[in-house]
Amino acid sequence: MSVIEIKNLTKKFEIDGHSVKALDHVSLSIEKGEIYGIIGMSGAGKSTLVRSINYLERPSEGSIFVDGVELGNLTEKELRKTRSNIGMIFQSFNLLEQKNVSDNICFPLLIGGIKRKEAMERAKELLRLVGLEEKEKAYPSQLSGGQKQRVAIARALATNPKILLCDEATSALDPRTTASILRLLKEINIKLGITIVIITHQMSVITDVCNRVAIIDGGKVVEQGSVDEIFAKPSSDAAKELLANQKDLYTPREKLHEARRIRIVFRENSAFEPVIANVILKCQVPINILQANTRNVGGKAVGEMLLGLPEDEKKQEEIMTLLRNAGLSVSDTEYVLENGEVEQNE
Amino acid sequence: MNEKIMEMLIRGIGETLYMTFGSVITGYLIGLPLGILLYVTGPVGLKENKVIYRILDFVCNIIRSIPFLILLILLIPFTRFVVGQSYGSTATIVPLVICAAPYIARVVESSLTDVDTGVIEAAKSMGASNFQIITKVLLVEARTSLMTGFTITTGLLLGYSAMSGTVGGGGLGDIAVRYGYYRWQTDIMLVTVALLIIIFQIIQMIGTGVSAKFDHRKR
Numbered sequence: 001m002s003v004i005e006i007k008n009l010t011k012k013f014e015i016d017g018h019s020v021k022a023l024d025h026v027s028l029s030i031e032k033g034e035i036y037g038i039i040g041m042s043g044a045g046k047s048t049l050v051r052s053i054n055y056l057e058r059p060s061e062g063s064i065f066v067d068g069v070e071l072g073n074l075t076e077k078e079l080r081k082t083r084s085n086i087g088m089i090f091q092s093f094n095l096l097e098q099k100n101v102s103d104n105i106c107f108p109l110l111i112g113g114i115k116r117k118e119a120m121e122r123a124k125e126l127l128r129l130v131g132l133e134e135k136e137k138a139y140p141s142q143l144s145g146g147q148k149q150r151v152a153i154a155r156a157l158a159t160n161p162k163i164l165l166c167d168e169a170t171s172a173l174d175p176r177t178t179a180s181i182l183r184l185l186k187e188i189n190i191k192l193g194i195t196i197v198i199i200t201h202q203m204s205v206i207t208d209v210c211n212r213v214a215i216i217d218g219g220k221v222v223e224q225g226s227v228d229e230i231f232a233k234p235s236s237d238a239a240k241e242l243l244a245n246q247k248d249l250y251t252p253r254e255k256l257h258e259a260r261r262i263r264i265v266f267r268e269n270s271a272f273e274p275v276i277a278n279v280i281l282k283c284q285v286p287i288n289i290l291q292a293n294t295r296n297v298g299g300k301a302v303g304e305m306l307l308g309l310p311e312d313e314k315k316q317e318e319i320m321t322l323l324r325n326a327g328l329s330v331s332d333t334e335y336v337l338e339n340g341e342v343e344q345n346e
Numbered sequence: 347m348n349e350k351i352m353e354m355l356i357r358g359i360g361e362t363l364y365m366t367f368g369s370v371i372t373g374y375l376i377g378l379p380l381g382i383l384l385y386v387t388g389p390v391g392l393k394e395n396k397v398i399y400r401i402l403d404f405v406c407n408i409i410r411s412i413p414f415l416i417l418l419i420l421l422i423p424f425t426r427f428v429v430g431q432s433y434g435s436t437a438t439i440v441p442l443v444i445c446a447a448p449y450i451a452r453v454v455e456s457s458l459t460d461v462d463t464g465v466i467e468a469a470k471s472m473g474a475s476n477f478q479i480i481t482k483v484l485l486v487e488a489r490t491s492l493m494t495g496f497t498i499t500t501g502l503l504l505g506y507s508a509m510s511g512t513v514g515g516g517g518l519g520d521i522a523v524r525y526g527y528y529r530w531q532t533d534i535m536l537v538t539v540a541l542l543i544i545i546f547q548i549i550q551m552i553g554t555g556v557s558a559k560f561d562h563r564k565r
Contacts, residue, residue: 056471088471090464094465095465098487112473165471
């Protein structure tokens with residue numbers, strides 16, 4: 001059974017006597033334990049959609065089922081109870097500025113009637129999980145954006161929710177911090193088995209962590225399916241547009257299982273030389289380019305590539321030596337490239 | 347300056363502080379809940395209620411638009427009914443409270459309105475009830491601004507308590523009017539004015555200091 005089931009959801013807003021449809025007959029089902037992405041341009045209705053999942057927005061029509069229970073049938077009190085089982089994080093973090101980190105994390109526990117001592121214990125545990133043990137007594141104003149979001153994640157997880165909603169949670173963060181927050185979300189998903197719903201306008205967020213995705217445009221779901229499927233064959237205009245904005249091309253994960261993967265980094269003009277082609281000619285073995293990302297930085301070509309090497313270990317060493325001799329830095333890697341992040345080795 | 351005048355001035359200071367703080371505290375007992383109600387029923391509130399909001403809004407505006415001196419006189423029968431007499435420090439507290447409560451309500455409403463709506467939404471998403479949002483989010487997050495409002499209100503009531511001197515309200519204002527205005531004893535008037543300035547400065551200083559100490563937003 002799906003953990004979240006959205007059926008025919010329509011939401012209308014009355015603005016100056018006009019009725020505006022923010023969501024138009026949206027139906028989605030989100031399975032237990034998956035990371036589900038919802039992507040769309042600004043104003044597509046995705047924030048309204050995620051707020052409907054915990055009934056912060058009441059639907060004009062349609063229904064929302066969480067764990068098989070229709071939220072529209074619940075009393076205020078039951079609804080509040082259900083909400084405490086759905087964690088939520090936000091673009092602007094929304095921490096209590098006048099409370100320190102551990103009090104922020106204790107907040108959902110204390111309002112749920114849990115004893116202070118017990119709540120403090122739990123806060124410590126969660127701070128360990130998000131890697132901020134030493135910031136226990138700090139106030140939000142003393143933290144960086146990434147740290148604030150980590151605290152917000154710890155707070156959202158305090159009540160052991162089954163679902164975590166992320167409303168543009170990485171949109172206010174720089175690419176490096178975004179990557180680390182996404183890694184944390186993925187880790188939480190695996191460790192705790194929590195279902196995560198991610199709302200974003202950044203395609204890279206979807207490709208980094210999501211299993212399935214829905215694309216919404218003008219309040220309607222125009223496409224949904226597995227991330228790999230949609231990347232392979234985008235059918236809607238909105239999907240094509242979102243993909244066109246994507247700087248680095250997406251490589252489906254299963255294609256990354258090569259015998260050995262290495263990451264090479266170009267500096268200065270080496271990106272203009274046919275380094276890879278030369279190596280292939282010399283060694284007479286195929287080299288698979290898994291991902292590539294180069295750009296012009298102040299007139300110099302800088303970039304990185306992920307290469308898949310053949311199984312023969314001797315050949316692997318030969319290739320790596322040749323690459324090093326061409327002035328590239330070469331290292332083994334397990335990961336795909338982080339969104340457009342170029343590391344410049346000095 | 348002879349002893350009698352000194353004694354009178356000290357009693358004046360005491361009466362002034364009694365009127366000021368008596369009316370501020372009583373004023374907050376009425377104004378704080380009223381301000382919360384204004385916020386809650388208001389356009390961005392937790393439970394918008396146009397009827398209640400419009401009534402409160404109207405009453406607040408009416409009282410605030412009456413000049414204090416007029417209010418003081420208009421309320422004489424009411425004051426007599428509550429306190430038993432219409433002159434003296436305790437009697438002055440009545441019109442001061444009536445004047446301050448709607449003002450405090452507005453100041454509180456404005457402080458609460460300034461609280462980031464995102465934080466309120468986050469609290470809702472955690473399953474907080476409206477009462478919990480008021481007591482554990484709004485009043486906590488707005489506390490610096492509420493304290494600043496308290497300080498401003500106290501300063502205002504200090505001035506108004508002095509004004510009540512014209513109708514026999516007691517305190518430093520009373521002394522200033524009786525000696526400075528009716529008896530042409532300018533020196534006594536100047537001393538009372540200086541004392542009022544000093545009291546005002548002390549209140550402002552403590553208020554600013556305390557609200558800064560409790561503010562964790564910027565460090």
